[in-house]
Amino acid sequence: MLFKTILEIPGEPAFTWYSLFQLYFSLGFAIGVVVLGLMFYFIYRYREDRSTESEDIKPGRIPTERGNLKVILGFLGITAIVLYSLTIYSIPLTSYIEDVPEGDDVIVIDVIGFQWGWRFIYPNGTESVGEVKVPVGKTVVFRVTSLDILHNFKIRDFRTGVDAVPGAYTYIWISPHEPGEYIIQCYELCGVGHANMVAKLIVG
Amino acid sequence: MEAENIIKMYTLIWVLLVVFTIVEVMMIAMAFPPVFILLGVIGLASLKAVFIALYYQHLKYDDIAISWFYLMALFFAIFIVIVFTGGSGVWPIQ
Amino acid sequence: MVEKPDYYSIKHWLTTTNHKDIGILYLFTSLYFLMVGGSLALLFRLQLAFPWLNILDASAYNQAVTMHGLIMVLWAVSPLAFAFANYLVPLQIGARDLAFPRLNALSYWLYLFSGLLAAVTFFIPGGAPDVGWTYYAPLSTARFSPQPGVTLAGLALVMLIASVTVSTINFIVTVATMRAPGLGWSKIPMFTWSILFTVLLMLFAFSPLAAGVLLLAVDRVFGTAFYTSPEGGTFLWGHLFWFFGHPEVYIVLMPALGIIGDVIETFTRKPLFGRKYILLSMAAASFISFIVYVHHMFNTGMHPIVREVMSLTTESISVPFGIIMLSFIFSLYKAKIKVTTPFLFAIGSIFLFIIGGITGVFNSSIPLNHLIRGTYWVVAHLHYAMVGATLFGLLAGLYYWYPKMTGRMYNERLGKIHFAIAFIGFNVLYLPMFIIYDMPRRVYTYSVPEWIPFNQLETLGGYIFGISFLLLVYNFYKSYRVGAPAGNNPWGGWSLEWLTQSPPPPHNFDFEPVITGDQVTLYTNGGQPEPHIEHMTSLPMYLSLGVFVTFLGFVISTPLFIIGVILTLAVLAKWMWSDVLNKFVIPEPVKSERWPFENTSKLKLGVWILVITEAMLFAGLIGAYSLIRVNMMGEWPPGPLVHDVRLGGINTIVLLTSSLTVALAVAYSKFGNERNILLSLLASLGLAGLFIGIKAIEWSELFAEGFTLTSSLAASTYYVLTSVHAAHVLGGMIVMLYLITKVLKGGYKSGGYEGVENFGIYWHFIDIVWIFLFALFYLL
Ligand code: HEM
Ligand SMILES: [Cu+2]
Ligand SMILES: [Cu+2]
Numbered sequence A: 001m002l003f004k005t006i007l008e009i010p011g012e013p014a015f016t017w018y019s020l021f022q023l024y025f026s027l028g029f030a031i032g033v034v035v036l037g038l039m040f041y042f043i044y045r046y047r048e049d050r051s052t053e054s055e056d057i058k059p060g061r062i063p064t065e066r067g068n069l070k071v072i073l074g075f076l077g078i079t080a081i082v083l084y085s086l087t088i089y090s091i092p093l094t095s096y097i098e099d100v101p102e103g104d105d106v107i108v109i110d111v112i113g114f115q116w117g118w119r120f121i122y123p124n125g126t127e128s129v130g131e132v133k134v135p136v137g138k139t140v141v142f143r144v145t146s147l148d149i150l151h152n153f154k155i156r157d158f159r160t161g162v163d164a165v166p167g168a169y170t171y172i173w174i175s176p177h178e179p180g181e182y183i184i185q186c187y188e189l190c191g192v193g194h195a196n197m198v199a200k201l202i203v204g
Numbered sequence B: 001m002e003a004e005n006i007i008k009m010y011t012l013i014w015v016l017l018v019v020f021t022i023v024e025v026m027m028i029a030m031a032f033p034p035v036f037i038l039l040g041v042i043g044l045a046s047l048k049a050v051f052i053a054l055y056y057q058h059l060k061y062d063d064i065a066i067s068w069f070y071l072m073a074l075f076f077a078i079f080i081v082i083v084f085t086g087g088s089g090v091w092p093i094q
Numbered sequence C: 001m002v003e004k005p006d007y008y009s010i011k012h013w014l015t016t017t018n019h020k021d022i023g024i025l026y027l028f029t030s031l032y033f034l035m036v037g038g039s040l041a042l043l044f045r046l047q048l049a050f051p052w053l054n055i056l057d058a059s060a061y062n063q064a065v066t067m068h069g070l071i072m073v074l075w076a077v078s079p080l081a082f083a084f085a086n087y088l089v090p091l092q093i094g095a096r097d098l099a100f101p102r103l104n105a106l107s108y109w110l111y112l113f114s115g116l117l118a119a120v121t122f123f124i125p126g127g128a129p130d131v132g133w134t135y136y137a138p139l140s141t142a143r144f145s146p147q148p149g150v151t152l153a154g155l156a157l158v159m160l161i162a163s164v165t166v167s168t169i170n171f172i173v174t175v176a177t178m179r180a181p182g183l184g185w186s187k188i189p190m191f192t193w194s195i196l197f198t199v200l201l202m203l204f205a206f207s208p209l210a211a212g213v214l215l216l217a218v219d220r221v222f223g224t225a226f227y228t229s230p231e232g233g234t235f236l237w238g239h240l241f242w243f244f245g246h247p248e249v250y251i252v253l254m255p256a257l258g259i260i261g262d263v264i265e266t267f268t269r270k271p272l273f274g275r276k277y278i279l280l281s282m283a284a285a286s287f288i289s290f291i292v293y294v295h296h297m298f299n300t301g302m303h304p305i306v307r308e309v310m311s312l313t314t315e316s317i318s319v320p321f322g323i324i325m326l327s328f329i330f331s332l333y334k335a336k337i338k339v340t341t342p343f344l345f346a347i348g349s350i351f352l353f354i355i356g357g358i359t360g361v362f363n364s365s366i367p368l369n370h371l372i373r374g375t376y377w378v379v380a381h382l383h384y385a386m387v388g389a390t391l392f393g394l395l396a397g398l399y400y401w402y403p404k405m406t407g408r409m410y411n412e413r414l415g416k417i418h419f420a421i422a423f424i425g426f427n428v429l430y431l432p433m434f435i436i437y438d439m440p441r442r443v444y445t446y447s448v449p450e451w452i453p454f455n456q457l458e459t460l461g462g463y464i465f466g467i468s469f470l471l472l473v474y475n476f477y478k479s480y481r482v483g484a485p486a487g488n489n490p491w492g493g494w495s496l497e498w499l500t501q502s503p504p505p506p507h508n509f510d511f512e513p514v515i516t517g518d519q520v521t522l523y524t525n526g527g528q529p530e531p532h533i534e535h536m537t538s539l540p541m542y543l544s545l546g547v548f549v550t551f552l553g554f555v556i557s558t559p560l561f562i563i564g565v566i567l568t569l570a571v572l573a574k575w576m577w578s579d580v581l582n583k584f585v586i587p588e589p590v591k592s593e594r595w596p597f598e599n600t601s602k603l604k605l606g607v608w609i610l611v612i613t614e615a616m617l618f619a620g621l622i623g624a625y626s627l628i629r630v631n632m633m634g635e636w637p638p639g640p641l642v643h644d645v646r647l648g649g650i651n652t653i654v655l656l657t658s659s660l661t662v663a664l665a666v667a668y669s670k671f672g673n674e675r676n677i678l679l680s681l682l683a684s685l686g687l688a689g690l691f692i693g694i695k696a697i698e699w700s701e702l703f704a705e706g707f708t709l710t711s712s713l714a715a716s717t718y719y720v721l722t723s724v725h726a727a728h729v730l731g732g733m734i735v736m737l738y739l740i741t742k743v744l745k746g747g748y749k750s751g752g753y754e755g756v757e758n759f760g761i762y763w764h765f766i767d768i769v770w771i772f773l774f775a776l777f778y779l780l
Helices: A016-045 A067-096 B005-027 B032-057 B064-086 C010-016 C017-049 C058-092 C101-123 C148-179 C190-222 C233-268 C276-292 C293-299 C304-330 C342-362 C366-372 C374-405 C412-435 C451-482 C539-556 C558-580 C602-635 C645-670 C674-704 C711-745 C753-778
Strands: A106-114 A116-119 A127-129 A131-134 A139-146 A152-155 A161-166 A170-176 A180-186 A198-203 C513-517 C519-523
Touching: A016 A067, A016 C304, A016 C366, A016 C602, A067 A170, A067 C304, A067 C366, A106 A131, A106 A152, A106 A161, A116 A131, A116 A198, A116 C148, A116 C412, A127 A131, A139 A152, A139 A161, A161 A170, A161 C293, A161 C366, A161 C513, A198 B005, A198 C058, A198 C148, B005 B032, B005 C276, B005 C645, B005 C753, B032 C276, B032 C645, B032 C753, B064 C190, B064 C233, B064 C304, B064 C602, C010 C017, C017 C058, C017 C101, C017 C451, C058 C101, C058 C190, C058 C233, C058 C374, C101 C148, C148 C190, C148 C539, C148 C602, C190 C602, C233 C276, C233 C293, C233 C304, C233 C342, C233 C374, C233 C602, C276 C304, C293 C366, C293 C374, C304 C342, C304 C366, C342 C366, C342 C374, C342 C412, C374 C412, C374 C451, C374 C645, C412 C451, C513 C674, C602 C711, C602 C753, C645 C674, C645 C753, C674 C711, C674 C753
Parallel strands: A106 A139, A131 A198
Antiparallel strands: A106 A116, A116 A127, A139 A170, A152 A161, A152 A180, A180 A198, C513 C519
16 A cells, blocks of 8 residues: 555564655655646636737747746756755665675575575575564565576565575565564566465564 | 879778787787786777778768767767676675 | 549558558557557456456466567557658658658568567467566576567567668658758757657667567577576666667657647647757757666666666656656646647646656665565556556647548547546556555466455556547547548648648648748749659568568478568569669759758668667677676686687788778779779678688687587677678678679669768678677687
C-alpha cells in the first residue's frame, strides 16, 4: 500500500525509505497539484467565450516568438533547485542503504538465487531453502549471488532489494524490530517459475 | 587544386599512414612499459584515423556540420567505452 | 497534369513510393499492431484480475507480456508517430516528397515484415519469446530459453533496426536539405522539429542495440558465451540494451511533444510560449537521454560513482522536460482557447506526462530504487509516460490531421466522448498501480489478497480504455463517408500543410511556397504545378519479403532459408541493375533552404548518416570488447601473444592502400578521367580481395592453434568483431563491382561521378574501423 503507519514498519531500512519516499511524494504531489491547477485555471479563464484576447495565428504566417527569457529561467531555476536538492539529499542515504554494516553482532547470511528458489547459508554453515530465520534487534547482511541467471532479491516489507548476479556478490542489510513472517521474492523476470520464486523471512 | 597536387597529397598521406603502422608494430617488439604501449598505440591509431577522415573523407573541405555528426559519434563511442568499463560488473565491496 | 492514382488498386499500395501513401500504410499497420498488442494486454489483465483461475499459465503469461511490450514499443507506438512523420514532414517543410522515396518504401516494408516476423513466433513450436521485452541475458540465451521464437524475434528486431536506419537517413536528409525557400530552422513547425530530434536519437541509439542483438544471436546460434559467462553476462546486455533503451523511450515520446506543440499553437490561437526555449530544451533532453541509461541498472551493485553520476544526470533530464511542460502550460495564458478533441487529447497528454515525469523522479533516487526496481511502480510510471503522454499525444495528432488526410470532418461530439472515456479508463487502469506499487511486475499470479481488488479495478479500467477505441474507429469510418467537407484549413492553422488541399494532391502543392520574413507566399507558376514523377516500384516490397523468408527459414526450415536468400539476392541485383541504368533519378532540389549543408548533396549526406550509424554499431561492439576485456583481466591474452602482428600489419597496409586507390578514383572522377577511375577501382577491388584472403589465412592458422570461435571469450570477441568488419569489406566489394559496371555502362555520362565519391566516404570509414581493431586485438 502507498503508506504504512510507523507501527506497521518492521525495521530498518524501511524507516529511512519511507521518510525519503514521503519527502518525494509530498513535494511531487504539491508540485503536480500546483502545475495542473494552473493549467486548468488557464483553460477555464482563457476559453474562447471568456477570453478577450486576439487571434494571432494566421494561415501562412509564421508565429512570432512569445514569452520572455526571465520566466523561462524561472522555470529552469525552480525545477533545477527542487531536483538537485532531492538528489543531493539522496546521496548520503545511498551509502547508508548500500554500505555493508560491520561489527560483532552483524550476521552475514549467504543467499543463492536459482531457477526458482532461494538457498540460504548461515554463518555456521547450515543451509535452508525457501526460508530464513533471523533474530530480532540484530543487523543481518545478505550476501547475494545467483547460480544461473539474473534475479532480484527483494524484501519488500523492509523496502530493500538488490540484484542476484551470477558470478558476483551483492549486498543488502536489514535490521528488524518486529518479530513476524515476511516475504522475500524475486523481482526480475527469470522464467516460468518467476512468480513463485518466494521465500519466507522469519524474524524472531 | 590541380590533379597532380591532389594525387601527390593522397600519396603523401598514404606514406604517413604506412609509416605510422610500421611504428606501431615496432613499438610492440620493443619492451616499453604497458601504459606507454597502450597510449602510443591508441594515439597512433587515432592519428591515422584523423588523417583519413580529414583528407581521404574530405572532412576538411566539406560542410562543417558533417564533422559535428562525426564528433558526436566519437563522443558517444568514448562515453560507451568509459561507462562500459567503469560499470563492467559488480563493484567488489569486501 | 498529374494523373490521380487509383487508390482502390492493391497494386498501387504495393508499389507506391509517395510519402503520403507510405504514411497511410504506416498508419494502418501501426494501428493493427496497436490492436494486437492491446488484445494481448487485455488477455493478461484478465489473468491478473482472477489470478486463481489460471486463464493463462506462467509460460503463456510471460509470452503475452513479452510480446505486448515488444510490439507496443517497437511496432505500434513509434511507427504510429512515423505515420504522421511520413505524411506531414514533407508537407510542413514545403517539399514534394522525402529525399529518397524508394528507400522510404523500403523502410515501410521492412517494418511491416519485421512485425509479421515477430508475430509469427506465436505459431512456431516453443511459442513466442517469454523473456520480457528487455530481453535480459542470460535468460534470453539458448541455455535458459532454447525455443526458436527467441531467436526469431531477435532477427525481427534486426530487420526493424534496418528499417529504422533507413528512415533515419531519409528524414535527416529531407529536413536538412529540402526545406522550402526561406524556411529557416527557426520557422519549422514543432512537429517537424520533434521528428528531427526523434531521428537524431534513432541515429545514435539503434545501432548499439544491433550490436547487442548480434552478440545474442551469435551466442544462440554458434554457442559462444558472451552472455552466459560472468565476464560478459548480464552486465554486457544491460549496457548494450539500455544505452538503446533509454533513448528509445524518448524516441517514442518526442513526436508526441511536437504534435502537442502544433495543436496548442493552433487552438490557443497564440504563438507558443517560449518556442525557442522549448526547442532548446528538447535538444538538451535528447542529448542527456544518452547519458542516463544506468538508472535501469541501479540494483546491480555496479560501481557507486557510475550510478550516482547517472542518478544526477537522470534528475537533470527532468529540468528540460519541466521547462517544456511549463511552457506548454503558459502557452494557455492570455490565449483564446478553442476546446476541440485534439486540444483535449493534447491537454490530457500533458496531464499524464506530468504524473509520469514526477514518478520518474522517484525512480532515479538510488535509495528509493532499491525497492522500486521491478515493481508495479515502474509499470505505472512507464505507462503514464508511454501510453498517457505519448499515445494521447498521437491521438491528438490523429484527430488534428484527420480532416487534412481525408478531406472530411470527424464528429466532434463523439471525439470528445472518446477522450472522456479513454481518459477515465486510462486512470482507472494505471492509478491503482501506484497504490499497490510494491507488487512485482511480470508475475502471472500473486498471493497477497489485498492486491486483488486493485488488480480487478485495473483490469476494468483496461477494458474501458480498450473499448473506447471503438468510438474512434466508428467515428472515423462514418465520417470518411458522410462527414462534412473539411476544406483546406478547418482549424485555421498557420503551417504549410494547411495551405494545400485536403487531402493534398500527389505532388503536395499546386504552387511553390516561398517564405520571406514571417510571410508565406504562394507562387502558382501560372497554374501549372511542378511536374511530379511517381516512381512505382515493387522492389522494396520483394526485398523485405526476401529478408522475411530468409530469417524465417533460418530458424525453422533450411529449404525456406535457401529460397529466401535467392529471392533477396535476386531483388538486390535487380535493384542495382536498375540503378546502373539510372532508371530512378530524383533531381537535387534547386532552390531549397539547406543551411548548414549548402555544399553537400542529398546522397552524400545520406551516406554520411549511414556511416554514423555504422560508427555507432562499432562503438557498441568496441564497448563490448572493453567490458569483457576489463572483466577478464589477466585471462585475456595480450594480442602479440596470439596474433601474428607482422601479418596483421601487412594486412593493415593492404587495406590502407586500398583506401589510397579509392581516394585516387575519387580524384580522377573530379577530372572525368574514366580510364583511371576504372583502374583505381579495379586495384581497390583487388586489394580488398587480398585483405580478405590474408584474413582467411590468419583465421585458419588461429583455428589450427586451437584459438576457435568458442575456445574463449577473448577468441569469440576477436572473431565476431573482425567478421563484422570483414562483412563490411565484402559489402564494399559488391558496391565496387556495381560502380565499375556503372562506369562501364556509361551510367555517369550525364553528371559527375557522385557514386564514386560517396563510396569513398564509406570505404575510408571501414579502413578507420580496421585501424582500431588492429590496435585493439593485435597490438594491445
Ligand atoms: C521525465 C523524466 C523521467 C524520469 C526521471 C524517468 C526515470 C526513470 C527511471 C529511473 C526508470 C527505471 C526504473 C527502474 O526500472 O527501476 C524508468 C523506467 C522507465 N521509464 Fe522513465 N523516466 C522519465 C520519463 C519517461 C518517459 C517520457 C518515458 C516514455 C515515453 C519513460 C519510459 C520508461 C520506461 C518504458 C521504463 C521502464 C523500462 C523497463 O524496465 O521495462 N520514462 N524511468
Ligand atoms: Cu524471478
Ligand atoms: Cu530510462
